Amino acid sequence: MNTSPLVKRKVAVFGLDGITFDLLQPWLDEGRLPNLARLLNQGAQGRLRSTIPPVSASAWVSFATGTNPGHHGLVDFTYPAPDSYQINVSNGRTRAVPALWEIVGAAGGQVGVVSMPMTYPPQPLNGFMLCSFLTPSQESRYTYPPNLQDELTAKFGPYPLHMSEKGRGQHPELFVRAVKQMEIERAEAVKYMLQTRPWDLFMYVLETTDNLQHEVWHLLDKSHPLHDAAMAQKVVPEILDYYETVDRLLGEMVALVPADALIVVLSDHGFGPFHKFFHINNWLAANGWLKFKRTPISLLKRLAFKWGVTPINALKWLTLLRLGGMRKNVKRGRGGGLLRRVFLSFNDVDWARTQAFSVGNFGQVYLNVQGQRPSGAIPPAHYEQVRDAIATKATQLRDLADGSQVVPTVYKREEIFHGVSAHRLPDLVLHTDRAKYVSFGHADFGSNKIIEPSMGQTGHHHLVGVVGLRGPGVQSGLTLPEASILDVAPTILHYLGLPVPSHMDGQVLTHAFSDAFNAANPVTIIPSDVENRGQDDVYTAAEEAQVLDKLRDLGYVA
Numbered sequence: 001m002n003t004s005p006l007v008k009r010k011v012a013v014f015g016l017d018g019i020t021f022d023l024l025q026p027w028l029d030e031g032r033l034p035n036l037a038r039l040l041n042q043g044a045q046g047r048l049r050s051t052i053p054p055v056s057a058s059a060w061v062s063f064a065t066g067t068n069p070g071h072h073g074l075v076d077f078t079y080p081a082p083d084s085y086q087i088n089v090s091n092g093r094t095r096a097v098p099a100l101w102e103i104v105g106a107a108g109g110q111v112g113v114v115s116m117p118m119t120y121p122p123q124p125l126n127g128f129m130l131c132s133f134l135t136p137s138q139e140s141r142y143t144y145p146p147n148l149q150d151e152l153t154a155k156f157g158p159y160p161l162h163m164s165e166k167g168r169g170q171h172p173e174l175f176v177r178a179v180k181q182m183e184i185e186r187a188e189a190v191k192y193m194l195q196t197r198p199w200d201l202f203m204y205v206l207e208t209t210d211n212l213q214h215e216v217w218h219l220l221d222k223s224h225p226l227h228d229a230a231m232a233q234k235v236v237p238e239i240l241d242y243y244e245t246v247d248r249l250l251g252e253m254v255a256l257v258p259a260d261a262l263i264v265v266l267s268d269h270g271f272g273p274f275h276k277f278f279h280i281n282n283w284l285a286a287n288g289w290l291k292f293k294r295t296p297i298s299l300l301k302r303l304a305f306k307w308g309v310t311p312i313n314a315l316k317w318l319t320l321l322r323l324g325g326m327r328k329n330v331k332r333g334r335g336g337g338l339l340r341r342v343f344l345s346f347n348d349v350d351w352a353r354t355q356a357f358s359v360g361n362f363g364q365v366y367l368n369v370q371g372q373r374p375s376g377a378i379p380p381a382h383y384e385q386v387r388d389a390i391a392t393k394a395t396q397l398r399d400l401a402d403g404s405q406v407v408p409t410v411y412k413r414e415e416i417f418h419g420v421s422a423h424r425l426p427d428l429v430l431h432t433d434r435a436k437y438v439s440f441g442h443a444d445f446g447s448n449k450i451i452e453p454s455m456g457q458t459g460h461h462h463l464v465g466v467v468g469l470r471g472p473g474v475q476s477g478l479t480l481p482e483a484s485i486l487d488v489a490p491t492i493l494h495y496l497g498l499p500v501p502s503h504m505d506g507q508v509l510t511h512a513f514s515d516a517f518n519a520a521n522p523v524t525i526i527p528s529d530v531e532n533r534g535q536d537d538v539y540t541a542a543e544e545a546q547v548l549d550k551l552r553d554l555g556y557v558a
């Protein structure tokens with residue numbers, strides 16, 4: 001029975017972060033992932049295009065809102081505050097437009113939202129929410145209602161909020177086992193919530209598929225420059241065991257979903273190899289768009305930087321010297337802390353002479369325009385000229401090792417973003433050849449190279465992920481034309497029997513449904529105005545430090 005007269009059906013969403021047919025298809029064909037295979041084959045399945053750039057922080061919010069990042073405002077885990085050079089961490093309140101759970105809740109539907117990225121801090125809603133990734137610590141309140149946290153802790157122990165660091169790098173087999181154990185523990189809590197709380201729309205994101213693929217792609221991919229056959233022989237069976245476990249857990253959760261509900265399975269982006277880092281801030285500096293201060297300390301740091309005194313080299317030395325414990329200390333130098341005191345950082349940038357800078361890992365370039373930021377260096381009249389010059393130069397950039405084009409496509413802000421938050425988003429996105437290059441921010445100036453072989457991670461996000469829908473009214477055995485992640489929210493609302501707000505950018509995936517279903521359920525659009533209600537500061541300084549630590553553990557920030 002549904003809990004609201006407006007909500008006609010039920011929908012359960014299972015997110016598998018970053019999964020791709022490129023990796024899973026052989027295992028699906030071999031029958032190793034029977035539950036996922038059944039879901040996909042008994043319903044409509046296809047490729048799902050992510051946001052540009054394809055980063056989880058942005059893509060999951062586009063899933064949840066049905067809008068492009070220009071509306072919801074999240075483009076990465078970190079971003080420069082719109083009116084300064086301060087680097088902020090995105091969170092649930094950065095989102096400027098309503099999410100599915102608010103829209104369904106407002107219609108009287110009960111919603112459950114579990115481990116959905118970018119939801120912390122938990123917000124009151126008609127139902128329940130549990131936040132994990134980017135929750136500062138176990139001391140934080142990470143559920144709504146707050147007593148859900150105590151209920152789960154009493155029953156199962158603390159919900160595992162964060163991925164274990166165990167074995168990362170040196171002993172991938174231990175790491176793989178640790179993330180598997182974490183998923184087993186999480187699944188117990190998820191199944192309990194599925195069974196004990198009423199819901200019309202339930203969603204759970206299984207996050208570690210993404211983390212694992214970042215770490216071990218080179219072991220799965222024989223053509224990767226860092227492929228290690230001996231290590232692969234040892235670890236690939238563990239990786240397969242992890243995916244088989246994920247599949248079993250998915251099967252156990254799906255078994256708790258009523259037969260008349262729609263099940264949606266999706267990933268927020270695809271995945272694939274990458275080989276090299278592209279350090280955009282170094283490239284901007286080499287071309288004169290980013291300038292350093294001329295103070296003695298900054299000059300000294302620049303000299304040291306030239307000689308290779310950089311965080312990445314420090315990490316290499318510590319790894320070579322097997323000082324693994326100290327590795328963490330280098331990684332954990334936080335804003336204003338060790339890293340920024342010792343190494344060249346944004347603290348050494350002469351903003352008044354800097355025209356462009358990059359924040360984030362996906363090619364985001366922000367222009368320093370007069371009137372927008374405190375030391376704006378570009379007069380508004382010169383904006384297009386500077387932006388065009390950077391875009392042109394970026395597409396001309398070649399990797400000296402083999403002559404490859406590093407940045408095949410450059411997007412101007414208005415080509416990929418539109419909406420109430422667009423003005424906060426990067427002026428340019430240098431969309432690298434993602435099979436090879438990742439513009440990775442190990443630190444503001446983590447390395448003194450422009451392009452260099454990657455370390456730490458070997459896989460990264462690609463544009464195209466996976467979507468599958470199964471349930472009454474869905475065609476069986478259908479392969480969908482490539483859909484967009486923006487299409488999922490309108491499709492869910494439509495299936496629930498609710499109208500689609502006009503500000504949503506995606507389309508209802510009507511071709512997934514039978515003619516009879518479509519004839520009986522015409523899509524209705526209701527006019528909606530979105531007001532930007534995003535907030536920049538949510539975390540306290542201490543919480544921000546904890547959250548940045550988590551991102552550092554994942555290799556996302558310096």
Ligand SMILES: [Zn+2]
Binds near residue numbers: 017056057268
């Ligand atoms: Zn992701």
